[in-house]
Amino acid sequence: MTDVLPHTARAAESGPPSVPTFAVISGEQVKKALEGAERQVVELVETTYRLHGAGDSVNPPSYFLRFPDRPSSRIIALPASIGGSVHVDGLKWISSFPENVDAGLPRASAVLILNDHDTGYPFACLESSIISATRTAASAALAADWLSRERPRPARVGFCGTGLIARYIHTFLARTGWSFEAIGVHDVSAASTEGFCGYLRQSGATEPVTVHDSAEGLIRSSDLVVFATVAGRPHVTTPAWFDHNPLVLHISLRDLAPEVLLASANFVDDVEHCLKADTSPHLVEQRTGNRDFLNGTLNDVLLGRAAPPRDQPVIFSPFGLGVLDLAVGKYVYDQVARAGRLRLVDDFFHDLRRYG
Numbered sequence: 001m002t003d004v005l006p007h008t009a010r011a012a013e014s015g016p017p018s019v020p021t022f023a024v025i026s027g028e029q030v031k032k033a034l035e036g037a038e039r040q041v042v043e044l045v046e047t048t049y050r051l052h053g054a055g056d057s058v059n060p061p062s063y064f065l066r067f068p069d070r071p072s073s074r075i076i077a078l079p080a081s082i083g084g085s086v087h088v089d090g091l092k093w094i095s096s097f098p099e100n101v102d103a104g105l106p107r108a109s110a111v112l113i114l115n116d117h118d119t120g121y122p123f124a125c126l127e128s129s130i131i132s133a134t135r136t137a138a139s140a141a142l143a144a145d146w147l148s149r150e151r152p153r154p155a156r157v158g159f160c161g162t163g164l165i166a167r168y169i170h171t172f173l174a175r176t177g178w179s180f181e182a183i184g185v186h187d188v189s190a191a192s193t194e195g196f197c198g199y200l201r202q203s204g205a206t207e208p209v210t211v212h213d214s215a216e217g218l219i220r221s222s223d224l225v226v227f228a229t230v231a232g233r234p235h236v237t238t239p240a241w242f243d244h245n246p247l248v249l250h251i252s253l254r255d256l257a258p259e260v261l262l263a264s265a266n267f268v269d270d271v272e273h274c275l276k277a278d279t280s281p282h283l284v285e286q287r288t289g290n291r292d293f294l295n296g297t298l299n300d301v302l303l304g305r306a307a308p309p310r311d312q313p314v315i316f317s318p319f320g321l322g323v324l325d326l327a328v329g330k331y332v333y334d335q336v337a338r339a340g341r342l343r344l345v346d347d348f349f350h351d352l353r354r355y356g
Contacts, residue, residue: 019352020116020119020123020352021344022121022122022123022125022344022345022349023124023125023333023336023342023343023344024124024125024126024343025124025125025126025333025336025342027127027129027130029332029336029341030126030127030130030131030332033331033332033336034331034332036175038141038172038175039175039176040331041135041172041328042138042141042172042176044327044331045135045138045142045324045327046142047084047327048084048086048321048323048327049142049269049298049299049324050299050302051082051084051086051323052082052270052321052323053299053300053303056082056084057080057081057083057323058080058081059081059270059321059322059323060079060080061273061276062076062077062078062273062319063076063077064076070097072097072098072099072232073095073097073098074096075093075094076092076093076095076096077091077092078093078094078320078321078322078325079091079322080092080321080322080326081117081326082323082326082327086326086327086330087117088114088115088117088326088330089116089120089326090113090114090122090322090326090329091112091322092111092113092131092322093112093113093128094108094109094128094129095108095109096108096230097109098230101163101189106129106164107163107164107230108129108132108164109129110127110128110129110131111125111126111127112125112126112127112326112329113125114329114333121349124329126329126333129164131325131329131332132320132325133165133168134328135320135324135328136165136168136169136251136318136320137171138172138324138328139269139298139320139324140169140172140173140226140249140251140318141169141176143249143267143298143316144173144178144224144247144249147298147301147308147316148224148247150307150310151308152223152310154222154223154224154246154247155182156180156182156183156184156221156222156223157170157173157178157180157183157184157222158183158184158185158219158222158224158226159183159185159186159196159218159228160219160225160226160229161186161187161226161229162185162186162187162189162192162193162196162228163192163196163228165228165251165252167199169226169228169249169251170183170200170205171203179207180207180224181207182207182208182209182210182221183200183208183209183210184210184211184212184217184222185197185209185210185212186212186217193211197211215235216238216241219236219246220241220244222246223244223246223247224247224248224249225248226249227248227249227252227256228251228252229252229255230252231252231254231255232254233254234255234256234258234260234280236255236256236257237257238259238260239259239262239264241260242260242263242313245311245313246313246314247308247313247316248264248313248314249316250280250315250316250317251318253281253317253319254278254279254280256315257280257283258280261280261281261284261293261315262293264312264313264314265295265309265313265315266281266315266317267294267295267296267297267298267300267301267306267308267314267315267316267317268294268297268298268318268319269297269298269317269319269321270297270319270321271297274317274318274319275291276319280317281294281317298316
């Protein structure tokens with residue numbers, strides 16, 4: 001590999017390059033590019049939601065690769081294209097193998113491919129588990145902000161599920177101006193709970209932390225509830241647990257029974273994407289035969305077309321859009337390129353003459 005200017009810089013200096021370039025960006029480089037940029041990334045995610053809502057994107061359904069011999073595992077392809085200043089196409093390829101946790105490995109691993117808008121040539125491959133967690137956390141922080149603007153600001157946060165995504169969401173909340181009177185934690189894994197509490201101490205969190213032995217205890221004592229589990233089917237079935245009208249970030253999508261959603265105000269990131277693959281909103285649609293339970297999308301809230309009520313629980317269920325990965329991935333690429341740290345793979349493209 002060589003460290004040279006990216007294809008975009010070369011195009012700006014001397015016109016379109018005659019030979020496309022291809023860069024590989026490691027997880028360490030991704031982490032450094034995103035560190036301390038939480039506010040910028042939340043703003044980028046908001047811009048991307050607005051572009052998507054305005055139709056300046058292509059975001060087809062995700063494709064799930066499943067395995068008869070490994071029913072709990074899957075690999076998902078998220079192709080997408082985004083316009084605006086990002087102006088890039090690409091694909092996230094992310095695997096979820098829950099058994100990895102028992103072996104001491106993270107559940108998810110991913111790569112992101114960025115394609116040039118004009119030629120279609122892929123120009124970068126990025127380690128993307130960090131990008132995926134970052135865009136998820138940024139989306140959660142953005143939703144928490146906008147969905148609480150017309151309601152009392154949550155003072156007590158509870159995390160149901162204490163893995164990587166919960167850690168990133170807490171980091172984004174803390175670094176975008178949120179502070180709480182108390183933090184609640186619940187997980188079926190004592191080791192995960194202990195690890196998350198250790199992260200909270202290391203992060204400098206000063207709020208008192210309570211470990212709850214049940215989801216009910218966590219929910220009832222929290223104004224902002226974050227679901228970040230690996231649940232494959234609903235395990236929270238009692239609407240009365242939400243009688244205090246909390247704001248719920250339903251990041252893991254399959255924790256809540258239809259009864260809970262039907263007793264709440266519901267917002268999603270994208271209707272067609274979210275109502276698939278037996279998510280909790282999809283189960284509601286299957287039961288009722290309609291989508292009347294939906295109050296709108298997050299973009300509707302951004303544009304003032306919908307507002308969360310004050311007298312109901314408010315649930316945000318984001319499926320996770322590939323355009324968000326592209327936006328954050330392109331931000332990382334540009335940051336690494338500007339720092340002069342882009343690693344290009346020599347001769348990645350070969351035999352570029354059409355007739356030899």
